[in-house]
Amino acid sequence: MIAIEDVSKRYADGTVAVDRLSLQIPNHSITVLVGPSGCGKTTTLRMINRMVEPTSGTIRVDGEDITRRPVNALRQSMGYVIQNAGLFQHRTILDNIATVPRLLGWSKQRARARAAELMERVGLDPGMARRYPYQLSGGQQQRVGVARALAADPPILLMDEPFSAVDPVVRRGLQEELLRIQGELGKAIVFVTHDMDEAITVGDRVAVLRTGGKLAQFAAPDELLSAPADAFVEEFLGGDRGIRGLSFLSTRDLALDRSQVFPVGTDWQHLAGQRAAQAPVLVTDADGKPLGWADLTVWTGEVRSLEPYGQGFEVGRDSLRVALDRAVLSPTGQAVGVDASGKVLGLAGQETVAAAIRAARQRRAADTAQGSAPAKAVR
Numbered sequence: 001m002i003a004i005e006d007v008s009k010r011y012a013d014g015t016v017a018v019d020r021l022s023l024q025i026p027n028h029s030i031t032v033l034v035g036p037s038g039c040g041k042t043t044t045l046r047m048i049n050r051m052v053e054p055t056s057g058t059i060r061v062d063g064e065d066i067t068r069r070p071v072n073a074l075r076q077s078m079g080y081v082i083q084n085a086g087l088f089q090h091r092t093i094l095d096n097i098a099t100v101p102r103l104l105g106w107s108k109q110r111a112r113a114r115a116a117e118l119m120e121r122v123g124l125d126p127g128m129a130r131r132y133p134y135q136l137s138g139g140q141q142q143r144v145g146v147a148r149a150l151a152a153d154p155p156i157l158l159m160d161e162p163f164s165a166v167d168p169v170v171r172r173g174l175q176e177e178l179l180r181i182q183g184e185l186g187k188a189i190v191f192v193t194h195d196m197d198e199a200i201t202v203g204d205r206v207a208v209l210r211t212g213g214k215l216a217q218f219a220a221p222d223e224l225l226s227a228p229a230d231a232f233v234e235e236f237l238g239g240d241r242g243i244r245g246l247s248f249l250s251t252r253d254l255a256l257d258r259s260q261v262f263p264v265g266t267d268w269q270h271l272a273g274q275r276a277a278q279a280p281v282l283v284t285d286a287d288g289k290p291l292g293w294a295d296l297t298v299w300t301g302e303v304r305s306l307e308p309y310g311q312g313f314e315v316g317r318d319s320l321r322v323a324l325d326r327a328v329l330s331p332t333g334q335a336v337g338v339d340a341s342g343k344v345l346g347l348a349g350q351e352t353v354a355a356a357i358r359a360a361r362q363r364r365a366a367d368t369a370q371g372s373a374p375a376k377a378v379r
């Protein structure tokens with residue numbers, strides 16, 4: 001646990017970068033510092049590894065005042081990742097990653113073996129080990145930066161805008177990779193970004209700072225979206241926060257409708273005669289996977305043309321935001337719910353999703369009243 005207690009930083013020119021900040025940063029979780037440019041995020045992060053000394057206040061790690069520890073030992077217990085990765089250009093990828101173990105006196109062989117293991121962990125092709133940083137894409141370089149920070153297995157990882165310099169698609173991949181690695185390693189991660197969407201995606205807890213280094217709100221992402229503390233936080237969250245909040249609600253309990261789902265080989269003529277309501281039906285293949293929508297009112301003896309069903313959502317894995325999006329995009333207004341193997345479990349119309357949103361909100365309000373853990377984004 002990192003405890004920031006009433007910490008302020010005034011630079012020599014009089015700029016107050018951080019103003020009486022107090023934050024409890026728990027182990028095994030990602031805490032995000034977010035806020036507009038110049039609000040003191042980087043200053044706060046650098047006070048944790050003593051690259052910047054506070055003017056007043058105390059920072060403790062596991063109860064111990066960090067000024068009592070030798071600064072080298074302190075920094076070795078904290079991996080540090082920065083924008084553009086900050087790699088050593090004249091060293092190979094493998095040697096970049098092995099830097100800290102080598103500084104700690106590991107043999108070259110052991111340090112390189114560890115570096116190779118980390119390349120795999122962060123999703124880098126082992127064939128890149130002997131390349132130099134300039135021979136890698138920006139996203140690959142960021143992965144090397146993360147691997148290098150993890151090399152000596154520090155309990156704490158400090159990340160300063162680590163993914164800001166890459167395009168949105170690569171960035172999304174890096175965020176997912178970080179969440180996967182964190183699921184395996186369970187570090188105390190402090191992550192700085194100026195992008196609220198990124199904060200909400202990666203953070204277990206998000207500290208919103210306002211200019212002048214004052215804490216505006218410190219909360220779980222779903223709580224930020226549903227109950228911003230004031231107008232500043234609300235504006236910083238941006239539009240459609242109601243829709244974005246649906247990312248935290250699971251599709252697990254959606255009441256799926258199977259009455260409009262039929263496999264190929266169904267007696268369509270018989271079915272068309274039976275059905276009072278002539279809503280389109282979803283046709284599946286022999287394995288139960290979706291093929292498309294059929295309109296039985298234009299039945300001609302066999303179902304010849306199917307309207308594409310677009311994309312389904314994975315029940316229990318995707319969020320209600322995804323389900324609602326699929327329903328809105330669906331030509332019939334029905335989202336197709338599938339299992340992990342792609343087989344159709346049933347359909348959810350926009351009204352069904354809306355009912356699930358109301359039920360999930362009620363459940364969450366009850367959970368919050370009982371003090372349960374905050375929700376993590378589903379997908």
Ligand SMILES: Nc1ncnc2c1ncn2[C@@H]1O[C@H](COP(=O)(O)OP(=O)(O)OP(=O)(O)O)[C@@H](O)[C@H]1O
Pocket residue numbers: 011012013015016017035036037038039040041042043044194
């Ligand atoms: N060495 C310094 N001397 C004087 N002022 C500084 C120094 N470093 C930062 N500042 C000022 O302190 C304030 C906070 O800076 P900081 O870099 O912590 O903000 P930030 O939130 O990380 O910003 P950004 O998102 O733009 O990186 C800014 O007004 C900045 O100009």
